[in-house]
Amino acid sequence: MDLDTSIAYLKGVGPNRAKVFESKGLFTVEDLLYTMPFRYEDRSNLKPISQLAPGETATLVGEVRSAGSFGSRSSRARIFEVRVRDASGATMAAKWFRGDYLQRIFEPGQVVALYGKIEWNRYENGVEILHPEYEILSADDEQAALHLGRITPIYRAVGKINTRALRGLIGRALETAAFPEDPLPEAIRRRMALPERARALWDAHFPPEGTDLRLLAACRTPAQFRLIMEEFFFLECGLALKRRKARAAPGIAFELNDRARDRIKRILPFKPTNAQKRALGEIAQDMAKPTPMNRLLQGDVGSGKTIVAVQAAVIALESGYQVALMAPTEILAQQHYYNLRKLLEPAGYVVAGLTGSFAKSAKTKLKRLIASGLAHVVVGTHALISKDVDFHKLGLIVIDEQHRFGVLQRLELLRKGLHPDVLVMTATPIPRTLSLTLYGELDVSVIDELPPGRTPIVTRARDYDHVERVYSFVAQQVGEGRQAYVVCPLVEESESKTAKAATETWRQLSEEVFPELKVGLLHGRMTPSDKEAAMESFQSGETQVLVSTTVVEVGVDVPNASVMVIEHAENFGLAQLHQLRGRVGRGAAQSYCILLTGGAGEAARERIAAMERTQDGFEIADIDLQLRGPGEFFGVKQSGLPEFRVANLVRDREALEIARNEATAFVETPPSREELEKLVSYIRDRWQRRYGLVQVG
Numbered sequence: 001m002d003l004d005t006s007i008a009y010l011k012g013v014g015p016n017r018a019k020v021f022e023s024k025g026l027f028t029v030e031d032l033l034y035t036m037p038f039r040y041e042d043r044s045n046l047k048p049i050s051q052l053a054p055g056e057t058a059t060l061v062g063e064v065r066s067a068g069s070f071g072s073r074s075s076r077a078r079i080f081e082v083r084v085r086d087a088s089g090a091t092m093a094a095k096w097f098r099g100d101y102l103q104r105i106f107e108p109g110q111v112v113a114l115y116g117k118i119e120w121n122r123y124e125n126g127v128e129i130l131h132p133e134y135e136i137l138s139a140d141d142e143q144a145a146l147h148l149g150r151i152t153p154i155y156r157a158v159g160k161i162n163t164r165a166l167r168g169l170i171g172r173a174l175e176t177a178a179f180p181e182d183p184l185p186e187a188i189r190r191r192m193a194l195p196e197r198a199r200a201l202w203d204a205h206f207p208p209e210g211t212d213l214r215l216l217a218a219c220r221t222p223a224q225f226r227l228i229m230e231e232f233f234f235l236e237c238g239l240a241l242k243r244r245k246a247r248a249a250p251g252i253a254f255e256l257n258d259r260a261r262d263r264i265k266r267i268l269p270f271k272p273t274n275a276q277k278r279a280l281g282e283i284a285q286d287m288a289k290p291t292p293m294n295r296l297l298q299g300d301v302g303s304g305k306t307i308v309a310v311q312a313a314v315i316a317l318e319s320g321y322q323v324a325l326m327a328p329t330e331i332l333a334q335q336h337y338y339n340l341r342k343l344l345e346p347a348g349y350v351v352a353g354l355t356g357s358f359a360k361s362a363k364t365k366l367k368r369l370i371a372s373g374l375a376h377v378v379v380g381t382h383a384l385i386s387k388d389v390d391f392h393k394l395g396l397i398v399i400d401e402q403h404r405f406g407v408l409q410r411l412e413l414l415r416k417g418l419h420p421d422v423l424v425m426t427a428t429p430i431p432r433t434l435s436l437t438l439y440g441e442l443d444v445s446v447i448d449e450l451p452p453g454r455t456p457i458v459t460r461a462r463d464y465d466h467v468e469r470v471y472s473f474v475a476q477q478v479g480e481g482r483q484a485y486v487v488c489p490l491v492e493e494s495e496s497k498t499a500k501a502a503t504e505t506w507r508q509l510s511e512e513v514f515p516e517l518k519v520g521l522l523h524g525r526m527t528p529s530d531k532e533a534a535m536e537s538f539q540s541g542e543t544q545v546l547v548s549t550t551v552v553e554v555g556v557d558v559p560n561a562s563v564m565v566i567e568h569a570e571n572f573g574l575a576q577l578h579q580l581r582g583r584v585g586r587g588a589a590q591s592y593c594i595l596l597t598g599g600a601g602e603a604a605r606e607r608i609a610a611m612e613r614t615q616d617g618f619e620i621a622d623i624d625l626q627l628r629g630p631g632e633f634f635g636v637k638q639s640g641l642p643e644f645r646v647a648n649l650v651r652d653r654e655a656l657e658i659a660r661n662e663a664t665a666f667v668e669t670p671p672s673r674e675e676l677e678k679l680v681s682y683i684r685d686r687w688q689r690r691y692g693l694v695q696v697g
């Protein structure tokens, strides 16, 4: 039996259990061995009952003396009670309210392990354990040494296969499986003093005597750390191989001559920040190389990514190539279109906007312009690549991203063009751990500085008791010549209900609250031309208060707007709140973000507190990641984020950095050709599909 053997052949598994495992994505012995405990219990140094103190969490192992239900003294619920006698001879009660279902599980004579909080029972004047986790152990188990008298791993049940069964199976697999050579290169193992794989798996499941329980709980024993490193190392190697492969592909070497430099300077309406200069420098260097650029441009909301992208566009244009800019939403595409026209048309470039509001015939005409090369820059939504748009000579694609643009679409893009250079801009900052995994095959530039003259935005949470004062503040700001947004939340994820709610808010604000002001409305259900008109009216300053859904979330840029009111802010995610706030504070005037809340839960309060505390997008992204966990960070249908078996992106961020450095060094300067080939084939066989690493080698 080796690691690839089907789990069904493991003694004790059988066809039924094999099916359960399979339904949870566990097929081989290796899959089973990488199913890690979620905690450990120290069953080697058990305290006798007499030493257990109320308030502590403890493990109790002993024999069931009696088990049964009875009515409670203090409430009407029935209580199930099990009395357990431990090795010291003392007995203690374990109790479950409404525990009648446990009748079928406990019976006198069993050996059980209980884990839970010790409480004081003042009626009985003694300690008891309430609602403990339990594990029935049989006294004559041939694997008893796995379950008792040691630091014992506790697993989440896999279907109906409970922790004890899993422990037994994993113990057996460790004993019987033949391990092939450790795939983690020896040089790395040695340098980092990591245990060999079989040893690490043994020790992570069945920690040797004396292992520090705190290290175990933090997932930081050498064994656990080795398994985390292994996962990150192979992922990062895969990504490094992809980067290397991309760099080896043929691409365009754009010419960066004095004329281009001069043009880039001249289109700039302002002095770039140092961070913008640095980012452009990195981009220009990539573009000048004869290999395709694959670069991620990260920067906080309002840090000025657009202008950097426009400068990159000029480099491509000056070399005689076309540029495509893709935005995640129609509104944003529209806005980029206006922006780019303003910046590029005076320099003699033709900018085409391929957005939804055109009639079909106009679109056909536009497409002809694009195909013939008469349109130099094309701005549109992501439909630009999936639809039948042909370019004459596409050289650069700029993707203004919203986390939604998956790896596959990027590939599609490459298939279409002539290996154009690709610049991806993130709409919101992403914690570094996530960008290293999700965008790990891209090189990264960061704009970590805001343009000068920005006054920090004042952010305040207010509940609906004070809504009148909030609105009169809005009126006062408008009176001073400013503009305001009022954002309404999503209603039950339904766009039509959301649109209706926004329309209702708009009616109320325009008729009752601000009858003397010009109040506009913008939501996703409006026709493209109505949306355009609404945006234009706000942009020109005619509309003073814009009632909107989250369609204004990304990219909308109206510097005169200085107030952002977010209705029912408790219903928004942190990244979204930050994005929305980023719509103000774009001019010289003091800006305000007011979070109106009605009854926020714990998590919502933490989000709102974070908003009041900081304005740093990277910090907010980190808090968001910690509050939600990596899986939820990109929303439920996150694209392409690998699922780790041992590692955790929140807990193990340093490990990821280390693994990335090791992996990059290994791929770029491998100890030998054979070692590199071994690695490539190992990743191709084992990790490629799981991590969506298409074509690493």
Ligand code: ADP
Pocket (backbone or CB within 6 Å): 270, 271, 272, 273, 276, 299, 300, 301, 302, 303, 304, 305, 306, 307, 451, 452, 555, 557, 559, 586
């Ligand atoms: P984001 O990074 O969020 O896409 P934008 O590119 O929309 O940010 O820029 C935000 C605002 O800052 C825009 O109004 C833009 O014109 C302005 N801006 C960008 N860079 C500078 C700069 N160096 N100096 C002054 N204003 C700038």
Ligand code: MG
Pocket (backbone or CB within 6 Å): 305, 306, 400, 555
């Ligand atoms: Mg932008």
